[in-house]
Amino acid sequence: MKSWTLGDIAAIVGATIRGGDSNQIIDGLATLKSAQSSHLSFLANSLYRAALTTTQAGAVLIRSQDAEGYGGCALLVANPYAAYAQLTHHFDRTPKPSSGIHPQASVHASAVIDESACIAACAVIAEEVIIGAGSIVESGAVIGARVRVGKNCRIRANAVIHHDCVLGDRVTIHSGAIIGDDGFGFAPHQGGWFKIAQIGRVVLHNDVDIGCNTTIDRGALDDTIIHEGAIIDNQVHIAHNVVIGAHTAIAGCCGISGSTTIGAHCVLAGGVGLVGHIEICDKVHITGMTMITKSITKSGSYSSGTAFDSTDNWKKMAVRLKKLDEMAKRMRELEKLVQQLSLPKPDESAHDG
Amino acid sequence: MKSWTLGDIAAIVGATIRGGDSNQIIDGLATLKSAQSSHLSFLANSLYRAALTTTQAGAVLIRSQDAEGYGGCALLVANPYAAYAQLTHHFDRTPKPSSGIHPQASVHASAVIDESACIAACAVIAEEVIIGAGSIVESGAVIGARVRVGKNCRIRANAVIHHDCVLGDRVTIHSGAIIGDDGFGFAPHQGGWFKIAQIGRVVLHNDVDIGCNTTIDRGALDDTIIHEGAIIDNQVHIAHNVVIGAHTAIAGCCGISGSTTIGAHCVLAGGVGLVGHIEICDKVHITGMTMITKSITKSGSYSSGTAFDSTDNWKKMAVRLKKLDEMAKRMRELEKLVQQLSLPKPDESAHDG
Amino acid sequence: MKSWTLGDIAAIVGATIRGGDSNQIIDGLATLKSAQSSHLSFLANSLYRAALTTTQAGAVLIRSQDAEGYGGCALLVANPYAAYAQLTHHFDRTPKPSSGIHPQASVHASAVIDESACIAACAVIAEEVIIGAGSIVESGAVIGARVRVGKNCRIRANAVIHHDCVLGDRVTIHSGAIIGDDGFGFAPHQGGWFKIAQIGRVVLHNDVDIGCNTTIDRGALDDTIIHEGAIIDNQVHIAHNVVIGAHTAIAGCCGISGSTTIGAHCVLAGGVGLVGHIEICDKVHITGMTMITKSITKSGSYSSGTAFDSTDNWKKMAVRLKKLDEMAKRMRELEKLVQQLSLPKPDESAHDG
Secondary structure, eight states, X not given: OOOEEHHHHHHHHTOEEESSOTXXXXXXXXXXXXXXXXXXXXXXXXXXXXXXXXXXXXXXXXXXXXXXXXXXXXEEOSOHHHHHHHHHHHHOOOOOOOSEEOTTSEEOTTOEEOTTOEEOTTOEEOTTOEEOTTOEEOTTOEEOTTXXXXXXXEEOTTOEEOTTOEEOSSOXXXXXXXXXXXXXXXXXXXXXXXXXOOOOOEEEOTTOEEOTTOEEOOOSSSOEEEOTTOEEOTTOEEOTTOEEOTTOEEXXXXXXXXXXXXXXXXXXXXXXXXXXXXXXXXXXXXOTTOEEOSOBOSOEEEEOXXXXXXXXXXXXXXXXXXXXXXXXXXXXXXHHXXXXXXXXXXXXXXXXX | OOOEEHHHHHHHXXXXXXXXXXXXXXXXXXXXXXXXXXXXXXXXXXXXXXXXXXXXXXXXXXXXHHHTTOOSOEEEOSOHHHHHHHHHHHHOOOOOOOSEEOTTSEEOTTOEEOTTOEEOTTOEEOTTOEEOTTOEEOTTOEEOTTOEEOTTOEEOTTOEEOTTOEEOSSOEEOTTOEEXXXXXXXXXXXXXXXXXXXXXXXXXXXXXXXXTTOEEOXXXXXXXXXXXXXXXXXXXXXXXXXXXXXXXXXXXXXXXXXXXXXXXXXXXXXTOEEOSSOEEXXXXXXXXXXXXXXXXXXXXXXXXXXXXXXXXXHHHHHHHHHXXXXXXXXXXXXXXXXXXXXXXOGGGOTTOO | OOOEEHHXXXXXXXXXXXXXXXXXXXXXXXXXXXXXXXXEEEXXXXXXXXXXXXOOOSEEEEOHXXXXXXXXXXXXXXXXXXXXXXXXXXXXXXXXXXXXXXXXXXXXXXXXXXXTOEEOTTOEEOTTOXXXXXXXXXXXXXXXXXXXXXXXXXXXXXXXXXXXXXXXXXXXXXXXXXXXXXXXXXXXXXTEEEEOOOOOOEEEOTTOEEOTTOEEXXXXXXXXXXXXTOEEOTTOEEOTTOEEOTTOEEOXXXXXXXXXXXXXXXXXXXXXXXXXXXXXXXXXXXXXXXXXXXXXXSOEEEEOSOOOEEHHHHHHHHHHHHTHHHHHHHHHHHHHHHHHHHSSOGGGOOOXX
């Protein structure tokens, strides 16, 4: 792994070195708990200052106010987390393949591959595809006819992009993701199903990030659209004609049904499900495994489900819950009875009925 | 994109042209909202007639009763949705590769590939595979030993079919789907797990459609079976020895546990889970994200879960819910007390105990 | 399919033949219900003894006490299920490819492939990869730079292992699984998201089994770790820095959020979700589709959710449930009122207010 001096690192993130030698070698980033003496670590949250007393880190990115009393080497910065985020890219060992087309790739003669792009072994590029400058198509990825991939995109190993889809610049498609296969469109027909060809596309705007084994179906007629800077985790299912707003984050295992629109700056935690044909406004947060069954027009946080419990307690609850409607009716009866009992004595107010 | 005249289209779907020129060029299908003047659109549901007043569509597939008052060009048909579904196939740009084996495919010498079939670049066909007439194996798809693929099937890019599985005719396996890998069969053994080899197959009958990244495990002993015309969306997990009835539709992200049987003409909405070793009868509808824990013997609609709410309200509900059993007991106590209070006064009926 | 004699089989599992000919040919394993006369079956659970009366099996693995009254050929063993599990491997037709590198594989010159290993067609092996003795990399699998694969591993068709990940011995990665792609790590930045490079690895210890289309993300800094003998089913999402204990079993469609630790010998049923940064102790069982939102420190079984019901009943329940907090308050009011009514009569204690 490439090594850096403390001085190099301080220069990258604009840090002041306190109590260390700018020539000290740093060969890795690590958490305070795991760091060894040649590693750089960081303290992002003052609540974890106690970890400073035991860390073996060679140096720590830290705010000056948190560094008081810390005897080790400190790299003083205003925002240690941002500095750490920036530095990860310097310590990243993700291969950066050289440009060109691998002899074991399959590239159609009509495809236009920028000479700074890279097409790896066993990648397949169909007719009339356009791959922009600096983009990388990793091994086993398949790019369908007429797909346009912008600049500095990365299509990771074994991902698939089907015909006519469009990617902006700096889009990442992680391994196994399938972009632009058919939406689940069938018309009932003679007791069975008649397939409706899906003739829309998937359009991914700049800086979109699509996780591993996520599937984004092409539109039935209009396009399925993911707007700029949206980030989508692994194993998310996005059905046809969904539209996702800019900078929205969707965590793993969510499922978004067809023709649903999600606003900008939303956050969906893991395992959330949305029914089709609804609209979620901007800045909505949905907690894990919630099911959303109608449109949300007010930003805020939404949830469904029940808290977990021991299975024994849960079973008692579940049995009671099935009788909740009956229980509510019994309560109404009780309220009536108690109201009657609370009235002046019957013999003093006999006109009750 | 291929263009058609209105006259061509009217002939395909048996429509009557009203208020238009049969030589008018139509180069796309679109929704009423998105359609431009060279596009054909459709009105399937009378409720949306208002969209006719603003659509830019060059022509609209429409029932005659809905066309009254519509001044644009109408293609009068009895069932506009069916006509639209039929026409999508004429406007579909999904590549139709020519027959033959791509030089960068890997096909075992013992495989029998019909001469009208297509094997794309980087597809791999193992020993003794049989691929029927008109079937297409797209790039990166892997077909295991002795698999039999019927006629006019399409195995999309990077799908996998493992050894000995059987596909009928007109079966589609979308990208990234894995058919016939091992079921999750392990016997407890000395505090760990002993792998049980999975020696059954997956059998997919005619006209089955399997979504992207869906996984269908091979049977432990007997086969896993999907009957004729069943349609299964993306990211569905079907465990070993599941049997799914004809024309059943399963939406995205469902999980079906081992040895469960689902009848014909069922509909599972997205994210539904079924435990193992149960039977669901024909014509059952299960709403989104429901968990089914025992057999269903009566057709109808089934649900579980809670309605979503603001997270603040939901938290209050969730706390109360954990005490529902206690609450039910308190209500029973109240009922007893109120019953006692409602009795004739104690001094008039002292034989209560 | 290879055939065996009853005598061969009895020798493998240490069975005593009762009522059969040791030269009888057995050409398959099957359930009691499906077995034909050339098949071996088994009775693991005495409760299913009735199936013995109708089975067509040529022979049955059975405990001697269950064999009383069974007139067919019995292979008497102490543990029929274990004997069956063992025999499945003899009847398994999963191809066992011969060693060597297929001419259509792509193997970097710096990779070290044991001569007993197998690299299939269209598999891609990057620089400095090490593949141990007896390991198989199936077609379309992609192994990233510097990955180390131990002995007798099997990387199934179209699986991906990204750079620097480490596999012990006898690890199986089923088709479409993605090991070591990036964790979902982004820092909020100017209203959008700044990507944090993920520089940890995935480490899979000996005898780990990873299901189809399961995704295991590489660590942000530290590694994501799956300990010895853990078995993970299909379509499971394991986020960065998760640690899973030895011999834990995770069924299909579970999602484990980042930095969560699961102990040893746990069982997660299908569709379970865990939030991030929690710890689950050893020997915890979580029932299907449960969501776990905080650490569990006591072994046992845990659940969440509601029992399913007809959609009509469920709707009534769901409506009542949204008012559960109000209902609880009304009950408290009722309790107060009833308590007051139960007090000595007002006219005898008029100082109530």
